[in-house]
Amino acid sequence: MTTLTAVADGAAGSAAHALAATLTTVPATGALKLSWLLLAFPLFGAVVLLIGGRRTDRWGHLLGCAMPLAAFAYGVIAFFTLLGDTDRSQDQHLYTYILVGHFQANVNLLVDQLSICFVLLITGVGSMIIIYSVGYMAHDRGRRRFFGYMNLFLAAMLLLVLADNYLVLYVGWEGVGLASYLLIGFWQERNSAAVAAKKAFVVNRVGDAGLTVAIFLMFSAFGTVSFTGVFHQVPSGGSGVATALGFLLLLGACGKSAQVPLQSWLLDAMEGPTPVSALIHAATMVTAGVYLLVRSNPILAVSEDAQIGIAIVGTVTLLFGGIIAAAKDDIKKSLAGSTMSQIGYMTLGAGLGPEGYVFSIALLLAHGFYKAGLFLGAGSVIHGMNDEQDMRRYGALARALPVTYVTFGLAYLAIAGIPPFSGFFVKDPIIEGDFTEHGAGGWILGICALIGAGLTAFYMTRMMYMTWWGKRRWAQDAHPHESPPVMTWPMIVLAVGSVGAGGFLIINDRLQNFLAPVVGVPPVEHGFFTVAGGVALLLALAGIALGWAMYGRVPVPETAPHGSPLTVAARNELYGNTINESLVMRPGQWLTRLSVYFDNRGVDGLVNSLAALVGGTSGRWRRIQTGFVRSYALSMFFGAVIVVALLLAVRL
Amino acid sequence: MSPVHYVALAVILFVIGGVGVLVRRNAIVVFMCIELMLNACNLAFVAFARLHANLDGQVIAFFVMVVAAAEVVVGLAILMAIYRARRSASVDDANLLKY
Numbered sequence: 001m002t003t004l005t006a007v008a009d010g011a012a013g014s015a016a017h018a019l020a021a022t023l024t025t026v027p028a029t030g031a032l033k034l035s036w037l038l039l040a041f042p043l044f045g046a047v048v049l050l051i052g053g054r055r056t057d058r059w060g061h062l063l064g065c066a067m068p069l070a071a072f073a074y075g076v077i078a079f080f081t082l083l084g085d086t087d088r089s090q091d092q093h094l095y096t097y098i099l100v101g102h103f104q105a106n107v108n109l110l111v112d113q114l115s116i117c118f119v120l121l122i123t124g125v126g127s128m129i130i131i132y133s134v135g136y137m138a139h140d141r142g143r144r145r146f147f148g149y150m151n152l153f154l155a156a157m158l159l160l161v162l163a164d165n166y167l168v169l170y171v172g173w174e175g176v177g178l179a180s181y182l183l184i185g186f187w188q189e190r191n192s193a194a195v196a197a198k199k200a201f202v203v204n205r206v207g208d209a210g211l212t213v214a215i216f217l218m219f220s221a222f223g224t225v226s227f228t229g230v231f232h233q234v235p236s237g238g239s240g241v242a243t244a245l246g247f248l249l250l251l252g253a254c255g256k257s258a259q260v261p262l263q264s265w266l267l268d269a270m271e272g273p274t275p276v277s278a279l280i281h282a283a284t285m286v287t288a289g290v291y292l293l294v295r296s297n298p299i300l301a302v303s304e305d306a307q308i309g310i311a312i313v314g315t316v317t318l319l320f321g322g323i324i325a326a327a328k329d330d331i332k333k334s335l336a337g338s339t340m341s342q343i344g345y346m347t348l349g350a351g352l353g354p355e356g357y358v359f360s361i362a363l364l365l366a367h368g369f370y371k372a373g374l375f376l377g378a379g380s381v382i383h384g385m386n387d388e389q390d391m392r393r394y395g396a397l398a399r400a401l402p403v404t405y406v407t408f409g410l411a412y413l414a415i416a417g418i419p420p421f422s423g424f425f426v427k428d429p430i431i432e433g434d435f436t437e438h439g440a441g442g443w444i445l446g447i448c449a450l451i452g453a454g455l456t457a458f459y460m461t462r463m464m465y466m467t468w469w470g471k472r473r474w475a476q477d478a479h480p481h482e483s484p485p486v487m488t489w490p491m492i493v494l495a496v497g498s499v500g501a502g503g504f505l506i507i508n509d510r511l512q513n514f515l516a517p518v519v520g521v522p523p524v525e526h527g528f529f530t531v532a533g534g535v536a537l538l539l540a541l542a543g544i545a546l547g548w549a550m551y552g553r554v555p556v557p558e559t560a561p562h563g564s565p566l567t568v569a570a571r572n573e574l575y576g577n578t579i580n581e582s583l584v585m586r587p588g589q590w591l592t593r594l595s596v597y598f599d600n601r602g603v604d605g606l607v608n609s610l611a612a613l614v615g616g617t618s619g620r621w622r623r624i625q626t627g628f629v630r631s632y633a634l635s636m637f638f639g640a641v642i643v644v645a646l647l648l649a650v651r652l
Numbered sequence: 653m654s655p656v657h658y659v660a661l662a663v664i665l666f667v668i669g670g671v672g673v674l675v676r677r678n679a680i681v682v683f684m685c686i687e688l689m690l691n692a693c694n695l696a697f698v699a700f701a702r703l704h705a706n707l708d709g710q711v712i713a714f715f716v717m718v719v720a721a722a723e724v725v726v727g728l729a730i731l732m733a734i735y736r737a738r739r740s741a742s743v744d745d746a747n748l749l750k751y
Binding site: 622623625626627628629630633634637 | 670673674675677743744746747748749750751
C-alpha cells in the first residue's frame, strides 16, 4: 500500500496527464541484453521443423515443446530481473531495420512491465498448450508441421509484444495473422477449414488496414513510429490527431481481437485444431488488440472520444459474444463466442482510461488461463468422443473424464465470476469502473456489462449441464475415455492458474503496482466488494439458476428445438455473416463484375478498336503494293509532280 | 546566249523518256528511257552551266553519267538474271514482290 501511494504521488506531480505514464526507456543491461533469445528459441524451432522436413518427424514435437519452455525459462529470469528495477523500461537494440533520411526504424526489443506480462502469458500458457498438443495431435500425419507453425506463432507473438515501435509491432502483428491463417487451415483437405482460414485472413486485413493507416499517420504527424517518440509528441499534437489515431488503432484491434464489427471470423476459426483455438484464438493472439490499445494509452489519454468509442465497441461485443455463446450447440463455437465476450470486457476496460487498463490486463492474463483451460478441456472431450463437437450429443461425461471434468469445472467457476476464483477479482473492477467513467453514458455501459456477467454465467452453466451433467445422449459408437497424462497435466496446471491468477494479481494491488510505470494508476481505489460487484455476483447466480432451470431441470433434447427468434438469430451469429455478405461481399462482387465489364468493353474496347482500325486500314492499304514496277513508277511520277508543283507554288 | 532552245530540247527528251518509262513493258526499253531522262537533265545542267559561266553544272553532269553507267551495269545484270529465269524481259512478268 505504501508503494502505491508513493507511485501515485509521483505520478500526480507531473503535469496535466497526471495519471498517464510516459514511456521512457534505458538501454538494456544484464540478463535483459539477451532478450533476443525469447524470439530466437521459437523461431529456431519453427525454422528447423518447417525446413527440416520429414527427417524431423520423429523428434519434431519434442523440439517444438522444448523451445517454448526455454523461452519461458528466459522469460521468468527476465521477469525477476525487472522486478528488482521497477520503473525502468529496458530497450535492447538489435539492428536498424529502415533508415531513410531522418526516419529510422530500429528492431529493438522493449522489455518492460507490460511486455513481460505478455511474455510470461504467451510462453507459459503457450508451453502448456504445446505440451498438450503432443497428446492431442499424436495420430495426426502433419504433427511436425503443426509444431512448426505453433513455434512460428510464438515467435511472431513475442515480436509483437516486445517491439518498441509500431512498425516492428506490425511485423509481429502480420506474423501472428499468418500463423493463425496457417493453423486455422491446418486440416487443409477440409473445405470448411480452408474457407475459414481465408475468411480470417481477409477480415483481419480490414483491421490491419486501420493499423497501417495509423502508422502512416504517426509518421506524417510526428515523423517517428517509436513508442517513446509518438507518446512524447502526442499531447502536443492536438486531440484531432490523437482521436484519429485512437480510432484507427481501435479498427486494428477490432480485426485482431474479433470485436464488432469485425467479429465474424472468430467462430469460423474454430475449424482449426483445438490447441490452436486455445492458444491463438482464446489466450494470446486475439488479445493482441487489447495489448495494442493498452500499450497506446498515452494516445488514448489525449482523446476522450477514442476512449468512448473503444468502450462502446467493447460493450457491444461483450453482449454480442455472450448471446452467440448462449445459443451455439458446438462446444468450440460456444467457447469462441465466450472468448469474444471476454475480450469485449478487456476492450471495455481499455476504454476506461487509467481506471481500466490494469484490470483489462488482469482480465487478459486470468482469461488466458481459464479460457485456455476450457478449450483444452473441450479438446479433451472431443478427443474422447470421436471428434464429436455437438454438445447435444454429450451429457453425463463427468464420470467418464474425471480429470477433465474437474479442471473444466474450476475454469467454469472462474469465468462465471464466483468468488474466490479468478473471474470475480478481475471482471468486477471493470464493471465498477464503467459507473465512474464517461458520465451518464457510463451507466449504460455498466448496466450492459452487468447483463454480460449474468449472460456469462448462464451460457457456461448451459455448457456444464449439456456436457458434464444430465443424461447421456452419446452416439452409438461413442466410448468416452480420459485423455493421457500428457494432456491432463497441462489442464491441471491451467486450472490452478484459473483458480489463483485473479486473486494473486488483484489482492494487494500486485499487478497494479507492477504495471504502474507503463499504464498509470487508477485514480479511485476500489475494495474487493463493491456495489456493482455485488450486483454482478447476484446476476451471475441468477444466470446459473436460469441455466439450471433450462438445461438441468428439464432434459436436453438431442435435436435442437426451433427456439425463439432471438435463439435463431444467435445461432446464426446474430446475422453477422449475412450483414457482411449483403453490405460488403455482394456489393464487392457487383463492383468487380462492373469493373470487369468496364475493362472488357470500355478500356479494352477502346484499345482493341483502335488496333482493329489500324490493322484494317493497313490491310487495305497494302493492296497498293501490286508488284508492278510501272505502277510504282507512276506513283513516283505523281509524287515528283506534286513536289515540283509545291515548289513552284511556294516560289510564286 | 539564250537557253530556251536547250531547255526546250531537254524538256522534250525528258517527256519522251518519262512516257516511255510509264507505258513500255520491255525492260530494256524502260532502261533506255531512263537514260534518256538522265541525259535530258544533263543537257539542262550543261546549258545552265554555260549560261552562268559556272562549272558546277558540268561537274554534276559527269556525276550523273557515272551514276547512269553504274546503274546500267547493275540493272542489266539483274535483267539478265530475270530473263534467264523467266524467259521474258517484260517488267509486268516480274511482279512477285508484292503484298
